[in-house]
Amino acid sequence: MLPATIERALGALATQLPELRRAQAGGASLEVALGRVERPDMASGTILEGDEVRAIEVQPPDGPVVRAFLDGVQESREVGWIGSVPIVLGRVAAVVRERDGASLRTWEAPSRREALYAPWSRLPRRVRALVEEFGPEAREVETEDGAHPLRAMQEATNAVKQDREALERALAERFCTTAEGVLYVDGPLPAADAVIGSAQVLGVIKSHQTMYVSGPALETVLALGGGQRSSVFAIESRHRPPVASWYLRVRDARGHGPFWGLVRVEVPRWRFESHGPAIADECSQWVLAERAPLALPDGRWDTMAYGIRSCEEYLRAVMG
């Protein structure tokens, strides 16, 4: 079911645009329906700690240090077509859930955004004007003329993802500039100066479509035991300042595949340069401290902190 505001806008639009074909919004989201899987990739990281990637034992955590968790969600749905041009409803939200004693509560207001994504430039100008008149924001999706119509939907989904990342980035930036305490970000560290400049943020990546080690180092990483981390390496990118990163096995993977319980942790590189390997040990302890309670029934529970699941559950509830 669509949000009432969107439903009203689409209804009004349909009366003005007889050529608009409404699509049922039920069923799976486009993220699921398009079944797009990122291609696994190898990338190189520069080893910062020692000469080679080694397995390093992390001391058991004393207790929680993480103050808050940040995560975002997105959902894209096909809501109509004008000729061969799809119109996609994208909804994104991000939230920080902070610790209040042993409970988690929402820090400030969650960020939300919803918009209709389409290659509006390929449609008559009055169509976009009408959409904007009835409320929802109209977001342009870049596609090539003559491309497969589903390509436009994929691009719309990408645009939604970018918007979600933007929300997460803004929220992380706000937290890092106004709040105190360690922020545990689900995914790579957002490319924002306030975040990268913060001494109290870490990113935890659960999926490993891109591996930053190869050869014997990869073997070492995949063989990490529970509570072990790899040596620290640097990741450099055109899109953000360099980060220091390492792999961490948060749960014993015996009886499971090599990626089970494996996360990659990121902190701003300057922190490694300031503190050396101790920062990796310290941050690893913080992550290990979040192993319980389990994030079950989420399928990614082996790598997901309960605080992140709490963010997702919260966002699911507020997005309806």
Add this chain to the structure above:
Amino acid sequence: MLGRVVATEKRPNTPHQFHFWTALDSPVGIGTIVRVEGREAANGTITRVFGVVNEGESYSDLVSPLHDVLGYDGDPERASTAHTQRTEIRLYTAAVLRQVPDEPLQPVPMGAVYLADDLDVQVALRMDTYLQPGSSTGIPIGVYRGGGMESPIYLDADFLLGPEAAHLNITGVSGLATKTSAVEWLLSSIFAHFPATKGSVAAVCFNVKGPDLCFLDQPAELGDEDRAMYERLGVPPAPFQKVRYYAPYTTSGAALNTLRSNEDLQDNVSPLTWGLNEVLQYAEVLLNKDDVDAKADALIDFIAQRVVGMRFSDDLLGTQQYAVQSFSDLDRWFKDVIGAMESRNNESWRTHHIATIRKVRNRLTNIATRCQGLVTNDGASSDLPFGSFEDRGVYVVDVANLEDDAQDLVFARVVSKLREHLERRSLGVDHVVVFVDELNKYAPSDGHETYVRKMLLDIAERGRYLGLVLFSAQQFRSQVHRRVVGNSGTAVYGRMDGDELATPGYAVLSPAIKIKLATLEKGQLMVRHPHFAQPIFVKFPRPATLTGREGARRFPPAAEVPFADGILRTLRKLDASLTMAAIEQVFALYDEAEILRARDATVRTRPKHVKAFFLEQFGRKIVPRDVAAVPTPRTPLRPTPVDDPYGV
């Protein structure tokens, strides 16, 4: 704000029930009264809904308990010190007490939930309809406590003592004194609040076990909390002011058969004794229906109408005139009738077969034995003051030590007399509350029909029109006749037995209400009343009267004394200066029956000169003994000389 109403397709709200969640630290519990403020107007009015919490749930986002075990590697200690707790919900279900406005009656809307305050509680329980200033018929039964609130709860006198509805039934396990305490407290409350416009009210209490009701006129020590509750509810924290006790004699007849026998408490204790006339009217109570057939019934009627209390003669009996007043008279009469029939070889007399006459003689004379102490042999009675009952008076009939048959007889006769007088408006008061414990014994749900059960059914169904109100109590409501408890407009429950709660009569209660009932503290009750759409939990103060146990400790029963001492003790209640020396002569000359007869006559008459009256009951026989006691000198003594220097 306390919480928010929630509803899902699987768990929808209805006009009679709704769900809401609260913060984990909210003061809501089972029995809490809440108010819902609707968001949308219906017919231009925002709906307000009042409900009482009758179920609660708590759960987290944990799908399987195994997940928790895995999360803490099977170590509960680690789980107890977890630094992150799962998201948890407190979800409550409330039964609707009232919707304002009443129409249109719709499902409970989504909205904010608030704790009910005093005014809300009044509206929720419709007490606002009978607590109007100047015309209030509210009788406080206790305070509702919820979320720090303490609101008085009132019953409607019109629905407690009639005429709209009446009667109160209380159920609870034994040993917590809840049932007795609740009734004592409620009687105090009725006496303090029963509106003058409704007339006068008194209570008759049957003490059926131990010293339970033996100290209603003695003050208890109350704590500050109880005193505050008395003040909040406007009831004086004092024992009953007008209490009279009635008890039959012991089998020896020397003393009253009651645990209120301490000499300091005898001012308001009177004997309860009935003669043949009184008992015969209720012979049905004591006679077994299977044993006494229609023929025997006919003979009993004949005796009651033609023999007892009047002069009787018959050709069979020759010239002998009979004036049957007592059981002993009756037995003599039977003896003569049967003797005359046997001597004439008659098988029947006045259509009554000799076998029937023998059987009736056996059964009737047996009553005096079974009810010894209650039934007098001289035909005289000492009874409750029917006709001069006092407003706010309490009349306790102590039958705790009587046999079951005798208890039935007392109960049947007293209640029947109350009914008769109320019908004639000649009792002395307009309303009388009859309290009887162990109702399951008198009106059981199974077993054969008895006189007492029929009478209780009659009171339950018709008593409210007369002002005859039954306050009954029992441990197991399920074992009481359905129509007796069903006709109780007000039902009160103390702590309940789990097995009892499992019976079908409690199926309407939620599991949470049942568990609360099974664990209620002393002094807490669940109340159902015609104005309350749902049962409400209240707390009531300790009665301001001594409990039976404490009373028996503070006023120990008098030790059993020899016959003569017992007689003297009874007479000294009328004249404290009386000594044993003054009356001891009668114990040597007369048998116990004669002495008891004289004692009873003295007690009934309450003469100015007790000793003289008592001795007069023995006629002239006393005098010769006095005279005989003075020795007659054989030879007169020589007169003292006038000038005798040793004379005085």
